[in-house]
Amino acid sequence: MLFAFDWTQLAQQTVIGLSSGGTWALLALAIVLIYRSTGVINFAQGEMAMFSVFIAWSLVHHGLTYWAAFFLTIAISIAGAIAVERVVIRPVEQAPVLTVVIVTLGLLFVVDGAARWFWSPETRTLPNAFSTSPITIAGVAFSWQDLGNIAVSLGLVVLLWGLFRFTKLGLALRAAAVNPDESRLLGIRVSWMLALGWGLAAGLGAVSGMLTAPALASFDQNLMQPVLLYAFAGAVLGGIESPLGAVAGSLLLGVFVNLVGTYVGWIGTDLRLPVALAVILGVLLVRPAGLFGKVSARRV
C-alpha cells in the first residue's frame, strides 16, 4: 500500500484531543462567566480552582463521601471567592482595568502560596466522578470520564444560558458588567453583582478543578497552570463572551493541538503551549469575537 494512512491513529488522537479539551472547557467557562459578569479577566482563576481541589481533597480525606465533598467544595469556593472579591477587588473596583489585572496577578501568587503553605507538595489523588474503565470502539479507546467531562461542560452551558437568559439575577449580572452607571440608577446593587460574578466563576472553577484532577490521574499545586493558558485559548477561540463558544473552542483546540503535534513533525508534542499561543493570536487578529461570539461595535 502506497498510502498506508493510519485512520485509527487519526481517530484516536482526535478523541484524545476532545478528552483534553473537555477538561480545559470547564475552566474556560469560568473565565467566560467572570468576563461577562464583571468585565475583567481573572488571572488567578486557575489557581483558585486548584485551591478548590485541595479543599475537596481535605474533605474527602476527612471522610466525606465524594458527592458531599463535591458540592460542599463548590459552596465553599463560591463563598470564599465572594469574600476575596470584597476584600481585594472591591477597593480597586473604580480603578483602571490594569489595576484590577495586577491585583488578580497578585492574587495568583497569594492563592498559590496559600495552597503550598496549607498543604504539603506531595502528589495526591482525588476520586473519580466517572468510571475510568476503558471503552474501545473500532480500535479507538476512551472512557466514561471523557464523556462525563464534556457532558458536565455542556450541562453547565445550558445552566449559564438559562441564568443569563431567564433569570432576573442573570440580567442584573449582565447589566452591572455592561453598564454599571445606568444599572445603579435602576437600583441594581452593582458592587454585589460583581462579587456574585466572582463567586459563580469560582464555583465553576471548582467543578473544573475537581474534574481535571482525576482526569490527569494525580495532582499537586501546579495542577491548573498549564490548563489556564489552554482555557484562555479555548475561550478566545470560541468567543470570550460565549459559554457555548468556550466549550466548543476548548474541544476544537484540544483536537487541533493534538493533530498538529501528531502530524506536523517539526512541531511535535513538546510545542503544544506555543500552538495555543498561535491560536490566541490568530483568532484575535482574524476574528476577535471568536467563532461563536457576536461581532459587535465597541464603544471606545
Added chain:
Amino acid sequence: MRRALGMSLWVAMVSAGLAVFLFLPHFVSDFHSRDLAQAGAFFIAIIGLDLLTGYTGQISLGHGALMAIGGYTTAALIVHEHWRDVWTIPLAGIAAGIVGFVVGLPALRLSGLYLALATFALAVAMPSLIKKFSGLTGGSQGLQFLESSPSQVTGLSGKVTVLGHTMTQNHFLYYLTWSIGIVGLGVAWLVVRGRGGRTFRSVRDSEIAAVSSGVNLAWTKTFAFALSGVYAGVAGALYAIQNEIVNPLSFTVSISILLLVGAVVGGLGSLSGLVLGALFVEYLPTLSTNVSTREGVPDFIYGAAIIVVMILLPTGAGGLLRRLARPLTTWLYTRP
C-alpha cells in the same frame, strides 16, 4: 523668582540623584552593587513598559519575552560570533525593538484585556519556543558565556578599567547598567515631555479624540511598542551580561509579571517613581523568603505585598511623590 527657585530645586534634585548613583556603591558591600545592577536591568525594562502601558495604555504581560530576545541576542553574539559582551547591547536593543514592532502590529487590533491575554500567552509560550531553536539558543541548557567564550566577558579577572579608573567587576556592572538606565530615563523624558508625550497620552485617553486631532494611531502604537522593545532588549542584554548566562527558565511568565508589577508600583504614566518600582521587585522576593522559608509563605507574601500596594497606592510611587510634592509645586508655580 519662584520660577528660578523651582528650577534650582529641580537641578538640585537631579544632582542629588546623580550623586547617589555615583557614590552608592562605596557605601554598600561589593556584592550589593551586583544586586543593584540587577535592579538596574529591571529599571530599564520598566521604563520601556511604562512608555507602552503608562503612556499609550497598551497592557503588556509579555515583556519578559522581549527581554528574552535581547538576552538571547547578546548571548548568541557572544557565544557564536565572539563579540565582546558590552558591544552586543545596542544590537540586542535593536533586535528586541524589531520584535516589539512586530508584536505591536497585531496589537493594533487588540485593546485592553485582549492585548493582556495575547501578551500573557506570548510570555507563557516563550520558554518552549526558546528550547525548540536549540541550535541557536542552547536548548534547555541555555548558553554559558564563562564556559564557552570567557575572553568576551568583561571583568573576568575581577578588575575592570574604564577611562583610567579601575574598579571591581560588580562595580563595573553597577555603573554600566545604571548609566544606561539614566540615559534611558533621559530619553524617555524627552519623548514624553513634548508633543510625543501628548500624542502618546491622547492615544491612551481616547483613541477617537486622538485620531480626530490628527494623530496617526497605528504609527503611534507600533512606535511605542518598538521603543518599549528596545528598552526591554537592552535590559535583557544587561541581565544576561550580569549573570553570564541565558536560560529559558530565566524568561518564564514570572519575569513578565515582575516587570508589570514594578511599573505599576513605580507609577504608570510618570517617570519619577520607577526607580522605586525596580527596587521593589528586586528586593521583595528576598525579603519574603527572609520572613519564612516555609513552603508557600514567600509566594504568599509576594502576592499579598503586590495587592496591598495596589490598593493603597493605585497610582504607584510616582503618584505618591506627586501628591507629597503638591504643596511645594503649588507654591512654586503660583504667582504670589
Added chain:
Amino acid sequence: MGRGIYSAAAALGALAVATGASGAGSATPGVTPTSIVIGGTIPLSGVASAYQTVGKGAAAYFRYVNDHGGVFHRKITYLIKDDQYDPSQTIQKTRELVEQDHVFAIFNSLGTEQNQATRPYLNAQGVPQLFVASGAGTWGKDYKQWPWTIGYQPNYLAEGTIYGRYIAKTAPKSKIGVLYQSDGYGNELLAGLKRGLGKKAKLIVSKQSYDATDSDVQSQIAKLKAAHANTMMLFSTPLFTIQAYNYSRKLGWRPKVYVNAVSSASNIMGIATNATDKKQTEGSISIVFLKDPTDPRWKNDPGIKLYRSIMKKYKGVQPNDVYNVYGMSVAHTFVEALKKAGRSPTRTSIMKAVTHLNVHNDPFLLPGIVVRTTATDRFPLDQARLERYHNGRWVSFGGLFRIR
C-alpha cells in the same frame, strides 16, 4: 580561564577574615573554631518548590549532628537561598553566598541547569561546589575541567544504560517506546538507554517528548502504542509517570514498563497502581539506592528509624518524601568528608576529602552501598539494585551493581 582569579572577591574574603572573629588565624572563609558555614540554592518558592525537601532534609540532619557535638566542636550552619529554580537567580544567590556570606563551600544546590550556570564561576574562584543535587553525568565526568565540582547521586546516563543493557540481555526482541521530558534530564536518560542497547538501539520504535510545563501526555502515550511498542520507558517526573500508567491502561495497552528512579518512590507507584487496575504497574522495573520511608521492608530498619526520629525532633516536613532521605544521606556524606578534612579544614583539604571518600555506614542508603570516590572517580553514589514491582511493592533482585 582556569587560573582566573577574582582578585576583588579574594581581597574581600581576606578582609572579612582579617576583621572577623577568626581566632585560629586560618584564612579559610566560613570556618571559625566553633562554626562552619556552608550554603546552597534550593527553590523555596515557585513551581519547583516541591524539591525543597532535598535541602530541608539535609538541614535537619545537620541540626542533629550539631546537637551531638558537631564536627571537631564546630557547628555546621547551612544557609539555603531561594533561586526560584531560575539559573540567573542561582548565579545571583550563589555569588551572594560566596561574596557576602563568605561560605566555606557551596553544598547540595539543586538542579542541572542551575548548577551548570554557577560552575565556571565557582571553579574560577576556587570555591568547592559539593554534591550537586542533579543526576547529570557531567558532575562526575568532567572533573579535569572543573576540579572544584562534584556530584552525588547516580547519574541519569548510567541509569539509562542499565535499562538498555538489561533489555538487550533479557528481552532482545522488545519494541521500545520512550516517553521523556524535553530537557537535560530526559535527554540524558534517553542517551543512556541508547548506549546500553548498543547495537540493539534500533529496538526503539518510537520516542515521544513532552514539555515539563505542559498539562498531559495522553497524545504521546497513544503515539507510543500506535508504533506497536511492547515496552515503555518512563523518563518522566512523578505526575507524568502516573499519567502514563493511567493513559496506557485507558488505551487498553499493557506494555512492560521501566520507570526511572526519580519517579519510582513507593508512594508514587502506589498512586499509579490505585489509579489503574493493578495490572498496569505489575512487573515494572526500576533502580533503587535510597531507603524509601514508605517501603514496608524498612519499617524496623535502624536507618529509617533514625530518619523518622530526626524528622520528628527537628520538625521536618513531609516525612514520607524520599527526597528528605536523600537530603540526609548527602548531609551524612558531607559530615564524613568534613571529619576527613582535618581539624582545620581548608577548601583544598575538603576537596581532597570528597575525592577520597570511603563511607560504609550511611544509614540512609541500601545496605551494602559504599559512598566511594577517588581522584579519578568522582561519582560518590554509583551503586544501586534493580527492583521489580510485584503485588503493590518493590522487590529488589540481583545484587548491588555499580552503574556507570
